[in-house]
Amino acid sequence: MMKTDLQQVLNQGHFAVTAEIGPPKGSNPQSIVRKTEQLNGFADAFNITDNQTAVARMSSLAGACIVRQQGMEPVFQMACRDRNRLALQADILGASALGIHNMLIVTGDHQSKGNHPHAKGVFDIDSIQLISIAKNLRDMHIFENQELLKSKSPQIFIGGVSNPFVSSIPLRVDRLEKKIRAGADFIQTQSVFNLPRFEEWMDAVRDRNLDDQVHILAGITPLKSVKMMQRMKYHVPGVDIPDSLEKRMLDAEDVQEEALLLTDELIRSIKSIKGVHGVHITALFWEQKIPEIVKKSGLLPR
């Protein structure tokens, strides 16, 4: 069975780096090509988001295809908000046929939070069900309706997400365990700003030996500006930015320099936490800083 680069890096026990590329609000492939040129060699694989925050953009499958054409490895993101089980399975098969083999499955932010709040949300299935469906397509060669595939099953490395920062830790870890049971091979977490809480969550993860069963990549987001930090702190569901961090950013003479310093501190701390197998960098509107971040934190060469 073929293995993706990301899968190989993780299986060999190396510390992995993935980075996020948001597709454009338009049909020009160049904005993705430009980002891939900036980021080539600075991460093992590149996530292409799927109508992230419920804002309509170029499709993640098309974006992943463009990344692939540049000779880099995409992580094709799939949200359950916009497609039913027929369309999602079709895209899993299609992605694999196009040479896209890493997938990240999410339920998706609710459409009321995005730029088409009058849209009908699909939510035919949830992320855990889709993970299980994807695994069955791959390992059991069956569709969700139990019908057998008629040709090659998709070669996929299945990812899920986890948010260590909302509700109680046992409940979050139970849900992580459910994702593993459903078939998740790797997990990318919500961006870490509250390090003590993340460590507490990781303690609970290790207590159950879940770090042996799944590769955990911790989310990293450099906060480009005070405005962006406050938007994330107060308006993005599920993000936990402690007051002390807000103060640090507000007091900083040079906000961007402080943000990069903080990012470096976070990556170094996270790297030393047992059971964390990599980082996933989401530099919203600041992708050009990813090479510097990766270099500075000693994560090269990739």
Next chain:
Amino acid sequence: MIISEQKPFDELLKKIGRRSVFLFGCSECATLCHSGGKRELIKLKKKLIAAHVTVTGWVILEPACSLTNNEKIFEQYKDQIDQADALAVFACGDGTQVVNSLFPKKSVISGTNTLFLGVKSTITSYQRRCNMCGTCIVDEFNGICPITRCPKHMLNGPCGGSEKGNCEVYPDMRCVWEEIKEKAEKLGNYHSIFHNVQPAHDWSQSHILKKER
């Protein structure tokens, strides 16, 4: 019951335009949730007249969702209904379509938005309780419906957007998964709900158009 609310008065006036109207209410749900009971229709009639709309009459159907019960009532109001250019219905979407099928030559105006099947939780508030998906799984979640009460219909919740135990979409409401968890802890079946992967829901009955009995 079926929870409905009256459309904003300005929107209603726009729909009516220069036409004369006869008003229909309903003795059941629309009365209980104050969108089309006797009191509401009398008030509405006054407001419409003040806005220079001709109201030829009004009646409360008993109830509006029955195709068979109301024939006698219509005899009594025949003239008033005939005089009206349009029939404005203050009942659920079902009631509105019942009126439409009883008066195929008349134009019908829906005076309400039908919101959900739910419960009256206080005198002035209502909560969604059932999406009528046709394949009930409420008992599998200890009597609480995650399909209805989670805006993402999640059967393996809670999602990553719930904050401090509240819903991502309606932050002033408790996440239904917190309620399911609490009840599961009391009943001792937490494991079966929160550890086992709950399979995809069967939506095949959610679009049936009729039921013979």
